[in-house]
Amino acid sequence: MEALRARSYAKWRLASLVGIHVLFIAHFIHWKLKGRTLAPLEFNEVLYTIHQGIVTAGFILMALVMVATLVFGRFFCSWGCHILALQDAAGWLMDKLRIKRQPIRSRTLIWIPIGVMFYLFIWPQILQLSQGGGTEAMHTVAAGGSRWSSFMTDDLWRNLPPPGVAVLTFFICGFLIVYLLGSRGFCFQACPYGALFGIADQFAPGRIVLAKDCSQCGLCTKACTSDILVHRELAMHGMVTNPRCLKDLDCITVCPENAVQYGFRKPPLFRKGHPMGAYGGRFGFSLGEDLFMLGSFAIGMFVYRGLYDAVPFLLAVALALCTSYLLVLGARLVRLGSLQVRGMVLKIDRRLRPAGLGFAGVVLMLMLLVIHSAYVQYHTQVGRRLFTHIAEGTRDAVSIDRAIGHYTSALNVGLLKPTDREQELAGLYLMRGDKSGAAHLLTGIVADHPEHIEARYRLGVIAQERGDVPQAMVQWQAALEEGQMRTGGHDHELLLRCAVELGAAHEAAGQYKKALGAYQLGSEQLPEEAELFVRSGAVESRLGMDDRAIEHYEAALRMGQNTAMVHNNLGALYMRNGDNERAFLHFQRLAEVVPNDARVHRSLAVLNSRLGRAVQAREELLLAVRLDPSDQRSAMALASLNGAAVANEQPRP
Numbered sequence: 001m002e003a004l005r006a007r008s009y010a011k012w013r014l015a016s017l018v019g020i021h022v023l024f025i026a027h028f029i030h031w032k033l034k035g036r037t038l039a040p041l042e043f044n045e046v047l048y049t050i051h052q053g054i055v056t057a058g059f060i061l062m063a064l065v066m067v068a069t070l071v072f073g074r075f076f077c078s079w080g081c082h083i084l085a086l087q088d089a090a091g092w093l094m095d096k097l098r099i100k101r102q103p104i105r106s107r108t109l110i111w112i113p114i115g116v117m118f119y120l121f122i123w124p125q126i127l128q129l130s131q132g133g134g135t136e137a138m139h140t141v142a143a144g145g146s147r148w149s150s151f152m153t154d155d156l157w158r159n160l161p162p163p164g165v166a167v168l169t170f171f172i173c174g175f176l177i178v179y180l181l182g183s184r185g186f187c188f189q190a191c192p193y194g195a196l197f198g199i200a201d202q203f204a205p206g207r208i209v210l211a212k213d214c215s216q217c218g219l220c221t222k223a224c225t226s227d228i229l230v231h232r233e234l235a236m237h238g239m240v241t242n243p244r245c246l247k248d249l250d251c252i253t254v255c256p257e258n259a260v261q262y263g264f265r266k267p268p269l270f271r272k273g274h275p276m277g278a279y280g281g282r283f284g285f286s287l288g289e290d291l292f293m294l295g296s297f298a299i300g301m302f303v304y305r306g307l308y309d310a311v312p313f314l315l316a317v318a319l320a321l322c323t324s325y326l327l328v329l330g331a332r333l334v335r336l337g338s339l340q341v342r343g344m345v346l347k348i349d350r351r352l353r354p355a356g357l358g359f360a361g362v363v364l365m366l367m368l369l370v371i372h373s374a375y376v377q378y379h380t381q382v383g384r385r386l387f388t389h390i391a392e393g394t395r396d397a398v399s400i401d402r403a404i405g406h407y408t409s410a411l412n413v414g415l416l417k418p419t420d421r422e423q424e425l426a427g428l429y430l431m432r433g434d435k436s437g438a439a440h441l442l443t444g445i446v447a448d449h450p451e452h453i454e455a456r457y458r459l460g461v462i463a464q465e466r467g468d469v470p471q472a473m474v475q476w477q478a479a480l481e482e483g484q485m486r487t488g489g490h491d492h493e494l495l496l497r498c499a500v501e502l503g504a505a506h507e508a509a510g511q512y513k514k515a516l517g518a519y520q521l522g523s524e525q526l527p528e529e530a531e532l533f534v535r536s537g538a539v540e541s542r543l544g545m546d547d548r549a550i551e552h553y554e555a556a557l558r559m560g561q562n563t564a565m566v567h568n569n570l571g572a573l574y575m576r577n578g579d580n581e582r583a584f585l586h587f588q589r590l591a592e593v594v595p596n597d598a599r600v601h602r603s604l605a606v607l608n609s610r611l612g613r614a615v616q617a618r619e620e621l622l623l624a625v626r627l628d629p630s631d632q633r634s635a636m637a638l639a640s641l642n643g644a645a646v647a648n649e650q651p652r653p
Helices: 002-034 043-052 057-072 076-080 082-096 109-130 163-181 185-189 192-201 219-223 230-237 250-254 287-304 313-335 354-391 397-413 419-432 435-448 453-465 469-482 491-508 512-525 530-542 546-558 564-576 580-593 598-610 614-627 632-649
Strands: 206-210 260-264 339-341 344-348
Touching: 002 076, 002 082, 002 250, 043 057, 043 109, 057 076, 057 192, 076 192, 082 163, 082 185, 109 185, 109 192, 109 287, 109 313, 163 185, 163 313, 185 313, 206 230, 219 230, 219 250, 250 260, 287 313, 287 354, 313 339, 313 354, 344 354, 354 397, 354 419, 397 419, 419 435, 419 453, 435 453, 453 469, 453 491, 469 491, 469 512, 491 512, 491 530, 512 530, 530 546, 530 564, 546 564, 564 580, 564 598, 580 598, 598 614, 598 632, 614 632
Parallel strands: none
Antiparallel strands: 206 260, 339 344
16 A cells, blocks of 8 residues: 555656656747747746846746745645756666765755845845836736747747757756755755745645654655655654755655655744754765855856856856865865765775776866866956946947957957857957958858858948948848847847848849848848838839839838828829829828928829819918928919919809
């Protein structure tokens, strides 16, 4: 019976975790097939709510999980988190391969998740309030109004790392961190969301409880993969109070006496003395080692976060944790006469064993990587800070030269060359007047990334300024054909400028059909950009394609392009095609926008005359003459109209 119960709990949890990943895959497939799908149900979407006030699907998921945690305890991590599933899978595989692993017990690193949580969720609000601003008002983003949408999106990958970075994240946060820091090491030493759920858990009545007396056999503690002294907590408090408890129910399934159950009790936070649960054993590091690890972690965060524009925040946390632990082991290797780690003998009697030599090599390479990356990060961050000041208006030659120097140092030494940093360096060269240097960098970007819109656009501008209009047109055409808009960038505006500049260049050369093709290609990429419809209409009118021109002008009006030019051109087209009623309406709207233009009132007079409204036609002509006494056409038309009126008033013989 007990064995059956054990298998049942494990299978249910496995089914839940597998189901989560099946939904991930289905979500991705739906996006690929339909082009638009539900926004990512990821907790990192909450950051957009924190910083911008946008109510995202991820924020709603987080809110629901928090409410559930306040009632049932910290269960989501073990039943619904894909990172924990990865860690459990890594632990299972290591057990099968007989790879030893054990949790580390540090008095400082256990506070990292809370520190990261504070930095992500609370510090932005404090910073904004200190700068005189208030918290962002909660709001939604209308679908179609932005590439950002609260609940539906055409860019599922908008807040997710590239596939290569995702694979690295899974390896580091799954296998490596489990091997170095123990089972669920990422959850307890890195995850800010886990820290938040751990705090909420202290308010929750849902607990692992002691249903009856037990023999303190310790099987529940042995089964716990969260490194909790379950039997001790049950004996002391009658329930598990440790916030690391993930409610995966393994301790229940192994109890031979059926004494451990899930139930509801008074939450730990409201119990006398607020019991927090035993850590799971004595600390594994001296105070000096703990402080050294904390300092190494801080350095690691500076080094890894955003390194080469590729390392996301949580991956940086995991890398910094692994680095700090390995550096402590490296220090032990130097300091101690004998050292054994994970069953491997590294050093005996002050002599390094082969495994020790290999480990020393790993630590040395790690130290060199950290030093090298710190150099790159320093020059990158200083360069970016200077670039921001320059972009805000501080364009003195000294600042530009300093920024160029820092960017050049980072790019020349770096293992990777971030495209955005190369782009910014090219912009600095242009500010300094060095078009050749900018063109060289931009050409390199295009060679590696043919779809890069900004590089293509700027290469076109440089070519145009040099008088090489054909080359400029080549770059703008390629941007329209190959360009891919990036979330969070200004590629939309740049793509529009490519279409406009390309079309204008063709028009200047008298190539009106090619100009029309450029505007239409831009409209395919930017279907909601009214300016392209207006320009298409103007070219089509020139080519005698009146019906198409009218269609595009009307579309521009529906998009909000309620300008004088649109009404004038539409009115002229309708007038040319004999649709006097529609023409009159547009010229009437035009007169509201530019009431003092004599030509508009002359056109209204002509239309009134065609529609048999002679009195109104005479009034419009009088107004036209009054606005522009030199308007001979209006004066002659008025005279003709007055002559006709006099003739009509003479008695017939």
